[in-house]
Amino acid sequence: EVQMVESGGALVQPGGSLRLSCEASGFIFSNFWMNWVRQPPGKGLEWVANIKSDGSEKYYVDSVKGRFTISRDNTKKSLDLQMNSLRDEDTAVYYCARETYGGKDFDYWGQGTLVTVS
């Protein structure tokens, strides 16, 4: 069974840093692009970043460029998001999401971890 479990969410002050992690199981992690998608409380989904299966390509939404860094460790089947210079507007539930193999959509999602910047 495909599973992804996020961790690391917390209450942090503006300007602070936080590192989120996503532990994957039930599939060949090294074959898949992985993403972070966030959802502010009571609001819509926003794609944040993704990373190629081998880590060689990374893309970010403009609002986090230069502040967030996505990374992965295929030996540990883990995905990370290092978040620096956090702002109030970064407050959200952060989901780890797997891209469909060979596709451009998100077929499996983790349960999410809440980041509160205040």
Added chain:
Amino acid sequence: QSALTQPASVSGSPGQSITISCTGSSGDVGSYKFVSWYQQHPGKVPKLLIYEVNKWPSGISSRFSGSKSGNTAFLTISGLQAEDETDYYCCSYAVSGTYVFGSGTKVTVL
């Protein structure tokens, strides 16, 4: 990277069909076949309903269907049921390897 535009709300009676629009630009919806739709019940994780404009993942009802015309994609829910009352989001692959989600639509079953 502006959010795709969806109507804030759409409603219909049980058994009816409703359509949700998702308007983007030539940099996303208009240029790629990679438009997907997600259903999200309150407090739950988003669920993939439609991928590549009009394809169904395994286990998804054919009551949900997708289409696209120019810079606008559409999700149609046929035979509306009470369990369809929730939030729906479109998403498109976009230039420079990024993605953009729609603003979200709340479906109400009257």
